[in-house]
Amino acid sequence: MSKERARRRAERTAVLEKEKAVRARRVARRSFVTKATRSLKPRFGRDGRIYHRSLRQRIGIVAVTVIALVAIWSLIPELALRIILTAIIVLAVPALVVVVLGRRAS
Incomplete structure (x- = not known):
């Protein structure tokens, strides 16, 4: 048993x-x-963004872009060239921001 x-x-x-x-x-x-x-x-911050820029950096990015666009639209007489340069700036600004400021997550 x-x-x-x-x-x-x-x-x-x-x-x-x-x-x-x-x-x-x-x-x-x-x-x-x-x-x-x-x-x-990707890891998101509290506000939902992956990479953070300070307020000063964001203001600088917008200011430089707006100054470049104002210069293009006030100094260049041909409309087609204005539109092409505006498109180039719109496409190039994000890449330039990453190259100049880096992709740091702070």
């Missing part, structure tokens, strides 16, 4: 160990997937 109980207990513990191993693998896989997805997502 005691041998029978010991055999059943051994079977139960073997089944429990298998279930525990399966659970541990699932948890490890889930944590790996969670870490991987977190590392791929």
